[in-house]
Amino acid sequence: MFDLLDAHVKRCVEESVPEPETVLARTYRQFGNALKQRVGTSSGFTGLSEYLFFRYILRYIEERTQASFTLDTSKSITLFRSPSLLLTHDANIARLIDVEQQRPDIAVFAPRGAGGYSLLAAFELKIYFTSPHALSKALDKFSTLAQHTDALLFLILLGGMQYKRELDKFCQTHEGRAFMICDSALAYEHRLGLNEAIGRVLSRM
DSSP states (O other): OHHHHHHHHHHHHHTTOSOHHHHHHHHHHHHHHHHHHHHSOOTTOOSHHHHHHHHHHHHHHHHHHOOOOEEEOSSSSOEEEOSSOEEEESOOGGGTSSSOSOOOSEEEEEEETTTEEEEEEEEEEESOOSSHHHHHHHHHHHHHHHHHOOOEEEEEEOSSOOOHHHHHHHHHHTTTTEEEEOOTTSOOTTBOOHHHHHHHHHTTO
């Protein structure tokens, strides 16, 4: 199954799909719908969206930089390492940089100095926000990173329009650093496509 998903991601990268965020979100929804038809519910169905977007970001960087990532388990967290970048998934980034403990869905680092790292970007994926508290919790995590790092902050929304005023205000507060990645039909003021977002990360190497 994972080989099939990787092949799907690879095609998106190699064929330069214009809006991969829309394609990946559709793949996630199709899988969820198929699961409902087969077992009656998609309750407890987690992880696929993060897998798709993590693998896409990794493959896109490999394609654009001609570098390859290898799995590194030598540290206290699992890393995907290339000569110039590190990627993590749901890892405690406080083990790599001086910031309070948190686990972004996807984080991109660049090596700096003697064994140090700089956080280039953090990505958080949300199907939807279940409550205003859930929104506040997510934005508080990003606010901490905005305060203590120079990282770019990307919130990937796979569902429909939610909390537009609050999300646009957050991105405006962190102008040039915080963005929404979502379907182009959603009228968020600070929307970026996934490819453009990754391009901005690579420009910080």
